[in-house]
Amino acid sequence: MAHLLRGKQSGIQKDFSAGLDPQLFAIDEVARYGINSQISALAYDPVQSILAVGTNDTQFGGGQIYVFGQSRVSVVLPLPRKSSVKSIQFVADKLVCIDSKSEISVFSLESSRIVSTYTPPGSVTALLTDPTLDFALVGLQNGDIVAYDLDRQHPAPLRIPNLWKQQYPKSRLTSVVTLSFHPRDIGSLLIGYNTGAVIYSFKVDKAIRFFQYELPPGAPGGDSDPTASSIRRYPRLTQAIWHPTGTFLLTGHEDSSLVAWDPKDGRKVLARTIQDTNVDEPGGAAAIRGVTPGTFALKCPLFRIAWCSKENPDDTGLLIAGGTPTTSLEKGLTFVDLGQTPNYTTSSWQILSQYFEKPKRQHTLPTPLNAEVVDFCLIPRRSPHYAGSHDPIAVIAMLASGELVTLSFPSGHAINPTNQLHASMSYVHPFINRIDLAFVERTRWLGMVENRSKGPPILRGGAEAKHSMMRYANRNTLQAAHADGTVRMWDLGHGDEIENQTMIQVDMTRAVARSDNVDISKMSMAGATGELAVGLKTGEIAIFRWGHNKDYGKEIRHVEARGFGLESIKDRAEPTVKEGLLPLTMFEGQGRVTALKMSDVGFAAAGFQHGTLVVIDLRGPAVIYQAGLDELTSQSKRGTFRRSNSQTQANAEWPTCIEFGVMSLENEDYSSILLFVGTNLGRLATFKLLPESNGGYSVKFVGSSALDDRIIAIAPIYAELGDPAEATQSAVAGLREGRKVNGVALIVTTSGVKIFRPPAAKGAHKTFDEVFCGSAAVVRYQAAGYALLGLFGDGTAKTYSIPSLKQIASANVSHILDARRFAEAIVTPTGDLVGWTGPSEIALLNVWGTGSDLTRSLDKLLNVEALPPPRPTISNVQWMTGTLHVTPADMDALIGGPNRPPSKRMVEQRRAEEEQQRAIKRSATSSSSSAEKEGEGYWAYMQRQMQERTQNLNIMGDSMDKVEESSSNWADDVNKFVSKQKKKAVMGFVGSKLGF
Secondary structure: OHHHHHHHHOOOOOOOOOOOOHHHOEOEEEEEEEOOOOEEEEEEEOOOOEEEEEEOOEOOEOOEEEEEOOOOOEEEEEOOOOOOEEEEEEEOOEEEEEEOOOOEEEEEOOOOEEEEEEOOOOOEEEEEOOOOOOEEEEEEOOOOEEEEEOOOOEEEEEEEOOHHHHHOOOOOOOOEEEEEEOOOOOOEEEEEEOOOEEEEEOOOOEEEEEEOOOEOOOOOOOOOOOOOOOOOEOOOEEEEEEOOOOOOEEEEEOOOOEEEEOOOOOOEEEEEOOOOEOOOOOOOOOOOEOOOOOOEOOEOOEEEEEEEEOOOOOEEEEEEEEOOEOOOOOOOEEEEEEEEOOOOOOOOHHHHHHHHHOOOEEEEEOOOOOOOEEEEEEEEOOOOOHHHOEOEEEEEEEEOOOOEEEEEOOOOOEOOOOOOOOHHHHHEOOEEEEEEEEEEOHHHHHOOOOEEOOOOOOOOOOEOOOOOOOOOOOEEEEEEEEOOOEEEEEEOOOOOOOOOOOOEEEEHHHHOOOOOOOOEEEEEEOOOOOOEEEEEOOOEEEEEEEEEOOOOOOOOOOOOOEEOOEEEOHHHOOOOEEEEEEEEEEEEOOOOEEEEEEOOOOEEEEEEOOOEEEEEEOOOOEEEEEEEHHHHOOOOOOOOOOOOHHHHHHOOOOEEEEEEEEEEOOOOOOEEEEEEEEEOOOEEEEEEEEEOOOOOEEEEEEEEEEOOOOEEEEEEEEOOOOOEOEOOHHHHHHHHOOOOOOEEEEEEEOOEEEEEOOOOOOOEEEEOOOOOEEEEEEEEEOOOEEEEEEEEOOOEEEEEEOOOOOEEEEEEOOOOOOHHHHHHOEEOOOOEEEEEEEOOEEEEEEOEOOOOEOOOOOOEOOOOOOOOOOOOOOOHHHHHOOOOOOOHHHHHHHHHOOOOOOOHHHHHHHHHHHHHHHHHHHHOOOOHHHHHHHOOOHHHHHHHHHHHHHHHHHHHHHHHHHHHHHHHHHHHHHHHHHHHHHHHHHHHHHHHHHOO
C-alpha cells in the first residue's frame, strides 16, 4: 500500500516503470579500462609495434599481461595461476613471461592465448630470448642455466652448469643475475653471476673469460663509504651487458660502480660511477656529504642499464636508472653519451679508457621530483636486436609508485601520451584522481577531433575487431583528471564500434598559470555544446570551449583582462594545439569547488566549500549570481532553509549537487529555466533564471526544501511522460513559444529518495533500509520505461520504480566494482555503470544485459607479414681471421641437440629455400655440389665451412705469392731498362767526344 500512496503523493498519475520486469535486470560487464594493479614489467616489440605491460598480484587484482597496439587495440593475457609478473619478453610470434612463482608461461600473439607452461628445476632469476631463436635460456638461483624449447613446448637438453662455481669452488650462494647474447656473435653468451661475469662459448662448450670486480684497500668504490674503504672488497654484480658491437662489456654492481671490460683478454678498462671515475684506485673520489654534517649520502642501486646506439651501432651511450645520491631530488634517467667507439685494433689503451672516462656529454632525462625510476623500456625504431636498444626514439620510464613517464630519446623531453598510447595506459600516466562522464551527442563528438602537434606514433601494430554500431546513441564521454593537472576526455563506448577514438586534453596548469597545487576536485562537460568546466581544490574554475588556436605554434605572454567577475585566459592555450578545447575564462573562488555543472544552454553553476554559489552566463561571459547559502535563509518563504540556529553554527553547509531543468513551479502556470542546488545537509534550493531586457539573465531564489541527508543526485522529470525535464536547447527554445512543462523533481540522498514538485511540496518519500546510497540516476530501458538505479553500500545495484519507489530488482556488483568507492561511481541514463575496480582501473557495466562477461577482446595482435630483420653477424675480416660464424640454425642444433625435429620456423624457412632453389634450377642448371649440400648434416656443414675458410685463406695466400712474384719480375724489368738506358747515354756521350 505504501508504494500506491507514494504515486499519488508525488503528483504523478502514471507508472513509468510498468514495462520493466525483474528479469530484464542482469549485469553485463562490457569493458574495462586502465591497469588492474601495480605495473611490474614492460616490453616492446618494434617489429609488431606493440607494447606489453605486466602487473603485480595485489589486493586490487591478480597479475596479468596487457598487450596494447594502435588506437584501441588491447588484449589481456591472464596468468595460469595467481602470481605476479616478473619479466616479459617478445619472441617472434610469442610472448614469454616469468612470474613470481618461477613458472614460465608462453603466449601466442596469433591466438592471444597461453600455449604452454614450464616450471624449471629451481628458482628463476634470469630469462634470455632472441627473436631468431626458438629457445629461452633460464638462469636459476643455484647458478645453472637450462633451456626451454618454445616451439616444441618441452625442456631442451642443453644445461650449462655453474661455471663460476667450477672456476672458484670456494664461492658460495652463486646465482645467475643476467644473461645476454653477443650482439653479433650469437654463439657467445655473457652470464652475469652475483659474484662476477663469465663469457661462455657455445662453439667450444666452455667458459673462455671470467671477470671479477675487486676494490683494493683505500679505494672508495661506488658508494664511497669511508668506513669500508680500508679492506679489500668484491662488490656484488647486478648488471652485465654487451657493447652494441661486442667491443666491450659493462658490469654494474651493488655499490653503484660501472666497470668496463675488454672481452678479448679480460682486462678492466675503467671503473667509474655516474659522478666519479677511477673509483677502483686508492685515494679516489670523496664521499658525497649527507643531509647532516659528518654523514655521507648513500646512492640508489643501479636498477637498470642499457647500452644504446644510434643507427650506427658504434655511436653509443649508456642509459642508467638509479645510481644517483639518495639526497638528490632529481632522480631521473641518466644518459652518458659516449660517442663514436674508438677503433679497437688501432687505438691505444689510454684512448680506450678515455672513451669511458671522458664521455662526449652527460645529462639527466627529467622525471617528477623525488620520483625514483626503477625500470624503463626503450622504443627502438625498427630493429629488435642489440638487446632492444638500437636507435631508440623514446623511452617509457616506470616509477617506484607504478606510474609511467614517456620521454623522447636522447633529449629527454616529455612525450604527451594523448593519442600516442592506449587509453588504458593513461590511467597510470600519471594516476587519475577523479572521473566524470558526459552524455555527449554523437554528431557533436564526431566533430571533436583534436589537432595537436605530436611525434611519430609509438604503437602502430594490431587490428581492432569489428563491433556493432549504435548510430543514434549519445556517447559516454569520460573526463579523467590526472595528478599533474591534465584532463583527458575520450569515448568509453557502449560495447559498440567507437567512431571517434581520439583523445582530447586540456591542461589546468597552463590555465591557472602555475605548476604546483593544481588538484582537480570537480569537472562537468555539456553534452550538446562540448564546453568543459574544471574546478580546483584551491577555488579556481576554468572553462574551456572548442575552437581554433590563433596563436598556434607561438608562446605568447599573458595579458591580464578582467571583467564581470571573470578573467580571460584565451592567451593561455597550449601552443601545440591547433584545434581543440581551448581555455576561455576563469573564476577565482574561495575554498574547494564542491559542486559543478555545465548546462547545455550556456550557463555554468558552481558551489564552494565555504557555502558560496556562483552562476556564470557564458554568453558574456559574466558572473550573474554570487551569494552564500546563509544569505538565502531570510529569502526563504516555504519551509526553513536551516533547522535551527544551533545547527547552523555547528555544521557548515555547502553545495554537493547542481542540476538545471525546465518546468513549472508549484502554483505557477508558466515554465522557467530552473537551477536546483542540493547541499551536504540535505537542503534543496531552487532558483529561477529570468531573461532581462538587455539580453542577459538574472537569478532569483524561489524557495527550498529540507530532506533527510546529503543530496547526491537531482533528476527533473516530466510528470506525464517520465522523460528528463533537463534544460536542453529544445526545451529552452520552447519557452519562447509559451510551452508549459509539468514536471517534478526526483531527489536522491545517501539515505533515501523523494519525489515532489519544487520548490517545497511534500511529495513522496522512501528511506533505504540500513544501507547508504553512493550514486544514483534515473535510467531508461528502450521503450519499456524509466526506473531509479542506485549503487548501495552493501555492494548491490538496485532499481526502483517511478513514482511508487518499489524495488524492482537487485544484483551484487561488489565482485567487480570497489564498493568503498561507490560515491565516485557514475550511473548513466542508459543504465550503464562506470565504477572503480582498483586504484587505476574502471569497469563499464550495463544493467539491462544477460549476465555475461563481454570483456574478452577479439583484437588481433600479430601481423604475419611483419618479419624481423636478419640478426647482425660478425664481419668478413673477423671470419677470415678465424672467428667461427655460428648462425641461429646452428644454435638450434647446439641447444636442441642433433635429434631435434625441425621447428615450424625452420620448416617454413626450408620450404622458402626449396622454392627459391627450384626457381634457380628452372633458370640454370644446378651444380652437383648444391645437391650434396642439401642432405648434409650439421657437423658435415660445420666441417665444410671450415674447409671453405681454409681454401679461402689458401687462395688468399696464393694470390699474395703471385703478387709478390709479379712485383719481383716487374722490378727486374725496370732495372734492366734503366741499365740499358744508362749504357746508351754513356756510349752516346763518348761517341760525341770522339767525333762519331
